Amino acid sequence: MAGNDWINSYLEAILDVGPGLEDKKSSLLLRERGRFSPTRYFVEEVITGFDETDLHRSWVRAQATRSPQERNTRLENMCWRIWNLARQKKQLEGEQAQWMAKRRQEREKGRREAVADMSEDLSEGEKGDMVSDMPSHGESTKGRLPRISSVETMEAWVNQQKGKKLYIVLISLHGLIRGENMELGRDSDTGGQVKYVVELARALGSMPGVYRVDLLTRQVSSPEVDWSYGEPTEMLPPRSTEGMMTEMGESSGAYIIRIPFGPREKYIPKEQLWPYIPEFVDGALNHIIQMSKVLGEQIGNGYPVWPVAIHGHYADAGDSAALLSGALNVPMLFTGHSLGRDKLDQLLRQGRLSKDEINSTYKIMRRIEAEELTLDASEIVITSTRQEIDEQWRLYDGFDPILERKLRARIKRNVSCYGRFMPRMAVIPPGMEFHHIVPHEGDMDGETEGTEDGKAPDPPIWTEIMRFFSNPRKPMILALARPDPKKNLTTLVKAFGECRPLRELANLMLIMGNRDNIDEMSSTNSSVLLSILKMIDKYDLYGQVAYPKHHKQADVPDIYRLAAKTKGVFINPAFIEPFGLTLIEAAAYGLPMVATKNGGPVDIHRVLDNGLLVDPHDQQAIADALLKLVADKHLWAKCRANGLKNIHLFSWPEHCKTYLSRIASCKPRQPRWLRTDDDDDENSETDSPSDSLRDIHDISLNLRFSLDGEKNDNKENADNTLDPEVRKSKLENAVLSWSKGVLKSTPKAWSSDKGDQNSGAGKFPAIRRRRHIFVIAVDCDTSSGLSESVRKIFEAVEKERAEGSIGFILASSFNISEVQSFLVSEGMKPTDFDAYICNSGGDLYYSSFHSEQNPFVVDLYYHSHIEYRWGGEGLRKTLVRWAASIIDKKGENEDHIVVEDEDNSADYCYTFKVCKLGTVPPAKELRKLMRIQALRCHAVYCQNGSRINVIPVLASRSQALR
Numbered sequence: 001m002a003g004n005d006w007i008n009s010y011l012e013a014i015l016d017v018g019p020g021l022e023d024k025k026s027s028l029l030l031r032e033r034g035r036f037s038p039t040r041y042f043v044e045e046v047i048t049g050f051d052e053t054d055l056h057r058s059w060v061r062a063q064a065t066r067s068p069q070e071r072n073t074r075l076e077n078m079c080w081r082i083w084n085l086a087r088q089k090k091q092l093e094g095e096q097a098q099w100m101a102k103r104r105q106e107r108e109k110g111r112r113e114a115v116a117d118m119s120e121d122l123s124e125g126e127k128g129d130m131v132s133d134m135p136s137h138g139e140s141t142k143g144r145l146p147r148i149s150s151v152e153t154m155e156a157w158v159n160q161q162k163g164k165k166l167y168i169v170l171i172s173l174h175g176l177i178r179g180e181n182m183e184l185g186r187d188s189d190t191g192g193q194v195k196y197v198v199e200l201a202r203a204l205g206s207m208p209g210v211y212r213v214d215l216l217t218r219q220v221s222s223p224e225v226d227w228s229y230g231e232p233t234e235m236l237p238p239r240s241t242e243g244m245m246t247e248m249g250e251s252s253g254a255y256i257i258r259i260p261f262g263p264r265e266k267y268i269p270k271e272q273l274w275p276y277i278p279e280f281v282d283g284a285l286n287h288i289i290q291m292s293k294v295l296g297e298q299i300g301n302g303y304p305v306w307p308v309a310i311h312g313h314y315a316d317a318g319d320s321a322a323l324l325s326g327a328l329n330v331p332m333l334f335t336g337h338s339l340g341r342d343k344l345d346q347l348l349r350q351g352r353l354s355k356d357e358i359n360s361t362y363k364i365m366r367r368i369e370a371e372e373l374t375l376d377a378s379e380i381v382i383t384s385t386r387q388e389i390d391e392q393w394r395l396y397d398g399f400d401p402i403l404e405r406k407l408r409a410r411i412k413r414n415v416s417c418y419g420r421f422m423p424r425m426a427v428i429p430p431g432m433e434f435h436h437i438v439p440h441e442g443d444m445d446g447e448t449e450g451t452e453d454g455k456a457p458d459p460p461i462w463t464e465i466m467r468f469f470s471n472p473r474k475p476m477i478l479a480l481a482r483p484d485p486k487k488n489l490t491t492l493v494k495a496f497g498e499c500r501p502l503r504e505l506a507n508l509m510l511i512m513g514n515r516d517n518i519d520e521m522s523s524t525n526s527s528v529l530l531s532i533l534k535m536i537d538k539y540d541l542y543g544q545v546a547y548p549k550h551h552k553q554a555d556v557p558d559i560y561r562l563a564a565k566t567k568g569v570f571i572n573p574a575f576i577e578p579f580g581l582t583l584i585e586a587a588a589y590g591l592p593m594v595a596t597k598n599g600g601p602v603d604i605h606r607v608l609d610n611g612l613l614v615d616p617h618d619q620q621a622i623a624d625a626l627l628k629l630v631a632d633k634h635l636w637a638k639c640r641a642n643g644l645k646n647i648h649l650f651s652w653p654e655h656c657k658t659y660l661s662r663i664a665s666c667k668p669r670q671p672r673w674l675r676t677d678d679d680d681d682e683n684s685e686t687d688s689p690s691d692s693l694r695d696i697h698d699i700s701l702n703l704r705f706s707l708d709g710e711k712n713d714n715k716e717n718a719d720n721t722l723d724p725e726v727r728k729s730k731l732e733n734a735v736l737s738w739s740k741g742v743l744k745s746t747p748k749a750w751s752s753d754k755g756d757q758n759s760g761a762g763k764f765p766a767i768r769r770r771r772h773i774f775v776i777a778v779d780c781d782t783s784s785g786l787s788e789s790v791r792k793i794f795e796a797v798e799k800e801r802a803e804g805s806i807g808f809i810l811a812s813s814f815n816i817s818e819v820q821s822f823l824v825s826e827g828m829k830p831t832d833f834d835a836y837i838c839n840s841g842g843d844l845y846y847s848s849f850h851s852e853q854n855p856f857v858v859d860l861y862y863h864s865h866i867e868y869r870w871g872g873e874g875l876r877k878t879l880v881r882w883a884a885s886i887i888d889k890k891g892e893n894e895d896h897i898v899v900e901d902e903d904n905s906a907d908y909c910y911t912f913k914v915c916k917l918g919t920v921p922p923a924k925e926l927r928k929l930m931r932i933q934a935l936r937c938h939a940v941y942c943q944n945g946s947r948i949n950v951i952p953v954l955a956s957r958s959q960a961l962r
Ligand SMILES: O=c1ccn([C@@H]2O[C@H](COP(=O)(O)OP(=O)(O)O[C@H]3O[C@H](CO)[C@@H](O)[C@H](O)[C@H]3O)[C@@H](O)[C@H]2O)c(=O)[nH]1
Pocket: 184, 185, 190, 191, 192, 193, 195, 196, 337, 338, 384, 480, 481, 482, 511, 512, 513, 514, 553, 556, 577, 578, 579, 580, 581, 582, 583, 585, 600
């Protein structure tokens, strides 16, 4: 019963600490927030160190020895709770292990099937090692970064691009982004990503060949935040040192463009932004179309200059970029910064929150689905480290490094991949802006200290920091991070507090964002702060730890400088750090590092070799490493020198060169309505094609409705603020100019009716007169259901319909022949609707007055927008195989539940009948299966679950409207 002696002594210790554990809610929160408490320490010891049966035994014993004394009752309750926590943890671990095993099986099966499909010509490349052209610190030998080799490609590309000027769109959705005095560490959402995207935009805007960069983000006009975040546009002026800005030439530069969406006058955390993404996409589309037109006038000889790529940063912007890239038919890029699956795994592994709790707090499943979608839609995924690919992206259904390798080898050999696609992964570490790193030679010997003899005074932040210390000249251990539990600052304070020699030798400087009042911080951040303050008190660290309330972005270089001047060390003890901008910042100021061995720091360390890596969970290892680096002056000097020597490898211009060479490898795509130049009538009064799309967009803004489950509950659309009359006339104009633009730009290409092709103006007369358009999007399993809905709507607006001021679009899962039969059976005419979105978004038709035999005109341009990554026959075959595997077993008999419906299938919509409702696997299972095999598509269960339509990944009914 040795185990139980230990348990009992811990239990006694918990009781001595006092209440806390009995309150389930508060203890869960307490653990989630990373607050340190002795109770937590003992509970964790018990749960992780002992077997569940020992814990059960303790509870039984506590029950048996129950007495009226309060302490005994508490002991009994506590034993029960702890035993249950341990069981929960074990169960979660079990589920996790099962999930991993199932996943491994599914992936292997998927891979086998994919390989079997492609088996006739497996090549050496597919069997062999990685054919790597990915630049990576991980793959490089120290001091020789492969990305440098991209310079030649870049030069070749620049030559090839001579005369062409690029427009690039970046998206970072959440807001609170500005060019100067960024509020980094303001809350959980304002950190490295903000700095990264601003610096990337600025650096790209300064590259030869790039004409304009727009960084799109949320416009936040709220009393809670600075007015600058409400400004629609901000220019990012180029930095003027370090040779970054050579050949700015005639570039228009980089801009932050703030798009209004989401609740008005309210700043919200990123987890709450998901429902508003369609609204952002509409606003962004409007901006891009207008900007392309403006750039066309400036540099495109009057032809729109479309973005060469749309690049989403973080899952939410990835989701938006996928929709935009589909709507515009331009390549998409993605950078994760931090990935949901990894976060979910970390949280599950801690065993403190159930999956449901994690999901409701972090909306993690929505985020993961968005990340999967980015894999479906991106041409290139950019990561900061190799680890992100090998350990993080490989957790996703849509990415498998082995399959990726095989597909890449096939593409190189020009062999078919049978409709399979994988995004390219490119490791391009971020850079640093070096303009504020002015060499301070005297930093190391005290010469630059403020003196009366004319030397520069100390920066104000030094005084602010030094007032905390009894002896401010001791080496400073610096941590600079948002007070987020995952940054693990509490373990650092504990390590410092419990290591006497370290306390004697060094001070601890904690820069943890900005705060006025801890009570006003988010609960997660404030709990980290409170735990740290309690620990400072507990270990009596007064005079040894600094934790200033405020600092500005401009103070950050001085903070690093101060730590370096005292011969201190930078520490990042995060549980996992995707990259770690602070580590390269510290190195640039000559500060050696101790960093977590989980994530990006491994890559950084390989390049810089400027410190030690530690297990962030091992408090002793953290203390030992810090002590070693501070105490060993020789090691310290070597690490400082190494960091300074190689830091130039993290430079934005280098990043941009590789970045642009990757973009150059994408097959150029652009909106197809461009290709109508020779149809244009020079004397026509009509607006340009881009106007037509903008106006369609205006219409869709005014016709908010719910499609494909995209609930739009934003009642505060910008246009709604207008006077109703103004809105009405705006809409009228929009409809009119849209119809004019449509008529001008379409005749040949979207007509299937050759005889009619030059009489486009006669084709869509109705649309010209529309003031409003109703989109009827009803999912029915019988046409009678649909007919009832349509009739009710027609009746409700009978007068306007008769006048022709209201037009209708029918959006359904039916194909065009089904639509036709429906119209005939209901005695309706094709022209009762102006347009038909068929096959769940796989096809778009317009009604034509001019041909009785051919009353529907297919929009072929729409196909060019959705055909991206459409798996065609390879996909169909796999779907048929899947359908054949869904079987209902009744004794000896086996019935097929899903069967192919060839008659109703179309080029961009494979249709399957569900023979037995309620027995098919959920749509997400099918999606997963396809993703595992690198087949990209959008499976829609429709007609009350009696049909499955599989359409291109970028198609949907709402996208068709867009
Ligand atoms: O009080 C603070 C805290 C942070 N910072 C700055 O904010 C940035 C923080 O960046 P980083 O250390 O990289 O962390 P995160 O904010 O968590 O950034 C995410 O995004 C970065 C860019 O992709 C990645 O490097 C990180 O690993 C990832 O977690 C750095 O420039 C810091 O100087 C401050 O100025 N003040």
